Amino acid sequence: MTHEFSQSDAAEKLLRWFSTNGRDMPWRVKGRAHGNPYAVWISEIMLQQTTVKTVVDYFNRWMKRFPTIDSLAKADLQEVLLYWQGLGYYTRAKKIYECAHVLMKEYGGKIPNNRELLLKLPGIGPYSASSICAFAFNQPETVVDGNVIRVIARLYGLTHAVTKEEIYRLSQPMTPKEHGADYASAIMDLGATVCTPNKPNCLHCPWREICKAHALNIAESIPLIHKPAKKIKRGYVYLIQNDSGAFYIEKRAGKGLLSGLFEFPWQADESHYPLFEHPHWHQTPQTVSHTFTHFQLTLQIVRLQVSENESIPLSNGIFVLPEHFSDYPFSTLMKKVMKRLVEKEPRLL
Numbered sequence: 001m002t003h004e005f006s007q008s009d010a011a012e013k014l015l016r017w018f019s020t021n022g023r024d025m026p027w028r029v030k031g032r033a034h035g036n037p038y039a040v041w042i043s044e045i046m047l048q049q050t051t052v053k054t055v056v057d058y059f060n061r062w063m064k065r066f067p068t069i070d071s072l073a074k075a076d077l078q079e080v081l082l083y084w085q086g087l088g089y090y091t092r093a094k095k096i097y098e099c100a101h102v103l104m105k106e107y108g109g110k111i112p113n114n115r116e117l118l119l120k121l122p123g124i125g126p127y128s129a130s131s132i133c134a135f136a137f138n139q140p141e142t143v144v145d146g147n148v149i150r151v152i153a154r155l156y157g158l159t160h161a162v163t164k165e166e167i168y169r170l171s172q173p174m175t176p177k178e179h180g181a182d183y184a185s186a187i188m189d190l191g192a193t194v195c196t197p198n199k200p201n202c203l204h205c206p207w208r209e210i211c212k213a214h215a216l217n218i219a220e221s222i223p224l225i226h227k228p229a230k231k232i233k234r235g236y237v238y239l240i241q242n243d244s245g246a247f248y249i250e251k252r253a254g255k256g257l258l259s260g261l262f263e264f265p266w267q268a269d270e271s272h273y274p275l276f277e278h279p280h281w282h283q284t285p286q287t288v289s290h291t292f293t294h295f296q297l298t299l300q301i302v303r304l305q306v307s308e309n310e311s312i313p314l315s316n317g318i319f320v321l322p323e324h325f326s327d328y329p330f331s332t333l334m335k336k337v338m339k340r341l342v343e344k345e346p347r348l349l
Contacts, residue, residue, distance in 0.1 A: 005210040007174045015179060017206035018186030023193065025052065026059060028135055033181045037111040037136035038069055044131045045092050045123065052192070058087055069109045073100040081260055081329035088332045089293075091257055095123025113137040134184040142172045143184045147191025153223035154195060157212030161224045195219075231295040237266035237288065237337055240304045240312065242319055249328065250317030257292075262328040264337055265317075266299055280305055288336040297333070301340060 022030060027043035034040050042062060046055045062083050066072040072080070077097055084093035099122040103109055111132065112118055118129040130141040144167050152158075152167045176183055194201045202214045213219040240248035249262045286301040306312060320328065325338065 008176070010207060010210060011174055011176045011183060013206040014186045014190065015176075015182055018182055018189060021193070021204075022182075022185055022189050023052075026056065026063075028181065028185055030182060030185075033136055033138040037113070037132065039063060040132055040136040041111055041124075041128075042096065044128050044135070045096055046087060048092060048128075049089050050087055054087070058084075069100050069103050069111075072097065073104045073109075077260060078329060082327075085329050086332060086335065089257070090259075090261060090331065092123065094260065098122040099124065111136065113139070115139075115141070131184070134180045136181075138179070138181045140175050140177050140180045141184065142168055142175045143188070144168050144171060145188060147188045147195075149225075150197065150223055151187055151191045151195045151207075154200075154213035154219050155207055155211050157216055157218070158222060159218070159224065161226055230291065233268050233295050233297045235266060235268040235297070235299050236283075236302050237264050237299040238302050238304060239264055239337070239341065240306060242306050242310075243308050244319075244321070246319035246321045248312070248317050248319055253316070258331050258333075260329070261331050261334075263331060263334045268297060268299075286340050288333065288340055290333040290336060299333075299337070301337065 019030065025043075027039050028034050039059075043055065043059055046059055046062075065083055066075060066080075075097075077094070080097050081090060081093055084090060087093075102121060103111060113133065113136070115129045115133050118124050118132055119126065124132070127143070127145065130143045133139040134141040134143055144164055148171060149162060149164065149167045152171050153162050156170060158166075171187075190205070190207075194205050198220065200219050202208050202211070202219060205211065205214070208214055211219070213222050238248075242248075247264065249264060251262050252258050252260065282303045284301045284303055287298050288301070289296065289298045291297075322338075322341075330338070
């Protein structure tokens with residue numbers, strides 16, 4: 001059975017609500033496109049897998065250091081990773097850096113206002129392309145994120161497991177031909193501030209009268225999304241310290257998720273402990289845990305004290321004093337290791 005209502009009226013109500021209740025953010029303005037497509041692009045990539053509250057400070061620091069695509073392309077990748085440090089999913093930062101070079105070489109340092117051209121750029125997928133077109137160029141793009149999925153599923157009272165494709169199909173006819181930036185912002189803000197996952201504030205919703213889930217009093221049980229259970233992995237992280245107090249760190253090679261970042265040696269399995277033979281290994285009771293996209297990882301901290309002249313069978317790293325750790329980009333996982341280190345020995349950092 002279809003859920004009948006005027007889609008144009010619904011869009012108008014939402015836009016009026018947004019004009020008064022929409023959130024203020026440094027990467028968007030009300031009533032028009034942002035005016036700086038570069039800022040929109042950076043914010044959209046940062047917001048993937050990250051909350052608005054977390055992103056704001058990172059975004060402001062980034063734009064102060066890299067105010068233009070040209071300044072970003074001329075920077076060193078290690079510095080770029082330093083400014084991304086703590087946001088996680090570091091492939092995003094590498095793709096931004098790669099994309100900046102492509103934009104300088106092929107587009108004169110400007111971001112194209114065409115969805116198909118955007119999709120050809122490194123690190124920009126369908127969602128990011130639609131978002132950039134909407135927020136930076138005011139185009140009538142239907143942008144579907146987690147907030148939009150929740151709002152539309154509740155509006156139509158969908159009690160089955162929903163997909164992005166289904167939500168897009170229902171959302172697209174509601175997207176007005178004008179006010180693309182405001183409408184995309186409005187429906188996201190509705191989900192983030194009113195139609196929240198728990199205890200939605202239906203009394204303040206501009207779509208309350210047409211929302212099927214509200215009418216049936218089932219809003220909190222919608223949407224139904226099946227998430228596979230994450231695998232659990234255990235391993236070790238090795239803190240190797242010399243007599244001067246410096247710790248051994250190494251730059252991760254390859255093209256994986258954490259490549260280009262610095263880290264203490266670690267392994268994500270327990271099959272060959274210890275990492276190498278040494279008489280003074282000390283396995284501590286301390287652990288650090290971190291959730292990756294597909295698995296949950298817990299590492300036990302292992303300590304090793306070595307002399308200044310002692311040879312260890314690791315050749316790609318360097319010994320760095322804790323006060324200089326801030327000069328190197330570390331992953332969130334390694335930041336957690338440092339936190340444990342400080343808790344145990346607060347004088348170190």
